[in-house]
Amino acid sequence: MKFLCISILVTLFATAEAFAADTGPQPAQPGAETFTLGDFRITALRDAVNVVPNDGSVFGADVGPEAVAEVLTKAGQPTEAITLSVDALLAQRGGEAILIDTGVGPTIPGALASSLTLAGIAPEEVTAVLITHVHSDHIGGLITEDGRPAFKHAVIKISEPDWEWLQKQPAMAELSRVIAPQVKTFKPGEDVAMGIKSVRIPGHTPGHVGYMISSQGETLLDVGDTAHSSIISLAKPDWAMGYDTDVAVGRTSRREVLAQLARVHQLVFAPHFPYPGVGWIVSTNDHFEWLPKK
Ligand SMILES: [Zn+2]
Structure with missing residues (x-):
């Protein structure tokens, strides 16, 4: 019995320690789940997870951890931290291989390169990279471990406001310099590839966009970081999100975009x-819920 108690205590301490060390972006197993959308072959690519502590700095920044814990408890989730998936999307058609976002990159390390291999694509076969916004969990994978361009034959499309913003960030100076020769900017709302249009969704970063992929009457919207948690961001879309550069605009965007997606039953x-992150937003009274595609 004594031994059992000690072993439980040791386990508890070990868990507490592991928990403190295990917040932030962390490695995940690679994954590549494919489906068709008109004549596109779409693949959700797994990259990493991000464990966000429930400390009032990110989720529910205006209501505090207890209110956040209440929502998590109702959903049957642990309340100490929120585990987010970090994934990217691949759209292939003919000889085109278009990657939307690139994950956390080599420092964590992200599994995107292995996930691409599972999808049968080599990095040099990627023809275009579309960036939803320039946070590190979306652009980290643009460079390799030795600081070279990860997708050397691809055009890299970034919205004008986000490219301008990225170049002002000292911590990102090296990445900006390395990718600059490949970057082509666009205005949010413009077409970025055949069958892919950028969609202006302001608030998260100065030029945050989603991407609408359309083919043969079918559509899929990559919403970028319009909503981070399939539980909290949908149950409480009006709560402040600490990752948004403009909290008020981010909140309005989230509510409006989610309502629109639910109204038109947009995939x-x-x-x-949660990976693979494909499904529908459903409207329920004053909030929303996530309906994953089977
Ligand atoms: Zn993100």
């Missing part, structure tokens, strides 16, 4: 929802 890819 969605959400890079931070």
Whole structure:
């Protein structure tokens, strides 16, 4: 009995320690789940997970950890931290291989390169990279471990406001310099590839966009970081999100975009929802719920 108690205590301490060390972006197993959308072959690519502590700094920044814990408890989830998936999307058609976002990159390390291999694509075969916004969990994979361009034959499309913003960030100076020769900017709302249009969704970063992929009457919207948690962001879309550069605009965007997606029953890819992050937003009274595609 004594031994058992000690072993439980040791386990508890070990868990507490592991928990403190295990917040932030962490490695995940590679994954590549494919489906067709008109004449596109779409693949959700797994990259990493991000464990966000429930400390009032990110989720529910205006209501505090207890209110967040209440929502998590109702959903049957642990309340100490929120685990987000970090994923990317691949759209292939003919000789085109278009990657939307690139994950956390080599420092964590992210599994995107292995996930691409599972999808049968080599990095040099990627023809275009579309960036939803320039946070590190979306652009980290643009460079290799030795600081070279990860997708050397691809054009890299970034919205004008986000490219301008990225170049002002000292911590990102090296990445900006390395990718600059491949970057082509666009105005949010413009077409970025055949069958792919950028969609202006302001608030998260200065030029945050989603991407609408359309083919033969079928559509899929990569919503970027419009909503981070399939539980909290949908149950409480009006709560402040600490990752948004403009909290008020982010909140309005989230509520409006989610309402629109639910209204038109739009198929969605959400890079931070549980992998593979493909499904629909459903409207329920004053909030929303996530309905994953089977
Ligand atoms: Zn993100």
